[in-house]
Amino acid sequence: MDLLALADFNLVARHGGFGKAARAANRPKATLSRRVAELEADLDLRLFERGARTLKLTEEGRALFERTGALLTELDETAKAIASGGHSPRGRLRISAPLLFSQTALGKLAAGFVLKYPEIQLEITTEDRAVDMIEEAYDLVIRVNPQSDENLVGRVFLRDRLVVVASPNLPRPVGREPVPAVIRGSMTQAESWEVATPAGKSRLATKPVLSLSSLIMVRDAVRAGVGAARLPLSLANSDLAAGTLVSWGEVEEFETSLWALYPTRRLLSARVSAFLDYLKAAFPQGTPEELAAYIEP
Structure with a gap:
């Protein structure tokens, strides 16, 4: 041939x-x-x-x-x-990443990576859809809780947990009184949130009052006191520490995992290997607290 x-x-x-x-x-x-x-x-x-x-x-x-x-x-x-005469990674590296991780951490990560590997031309696009890596010529994708795909391999580099948060000025409902809820995505019918607190488990009935497309927008709306919301701990951690938000409990049944995925292990390029190693160095434990510390201003 x-x-x-x-x-x-x-x-x-x-x-x-x-x-x-x-x-x-x-x-x-x-x-x-x-x-x-x-x-x-x-x-x-x-x-x-x-x-x-x-x-x-x-x-x-x-x-x-x-x-x-x-x-x-x-x-x-x-x-x-x-x-x-050398083995320094070089060439174009195309990555697709989800919106929230891109907005909070990926700009800083990308800048540090390019400073370390100046011969790599890094290109990152932000989208939450499942891209076709082969057809769209991506070298690596970052995804949250991806579905199993036999054509892809990868590793978890971060884990996060959901926590129900609210403004300290918003009283926690008593009994079956519904919680005014800020949600991400389309407005849905009332649902309930099961949360775990030091005192035990409880269930919060909700009444959606505001629907937004970004979790950063959701956090800002909760800060303003319009309602409670479920947010990743990494995104809410600084507000919880400062007292601008308070926790009503963790959502036990939800854990989010960020995966770095690529098409094949056998032909893993030097560029992809370098980026994976950089992710591991940035988040050695892969905890929500580590991500929160990384994105702190």
């Missing part, structure tokens, strides 16, 4: 078209089209479905892209490291 033709196929697959790939690599579009056609003839496989305005990978093309993309990247990195 012609490795150069395989590299051109990966270039076109990654960019989703011959034109985009040609512009990105500053290569003639006709050359890329010819090289991919030669690879298809060599393999006796159709790798792309070609429409009038669209270009889509076939099932065989997707399998080839998924299995060879990381290998070609690893070969390129190895060649560059040998040519430079």
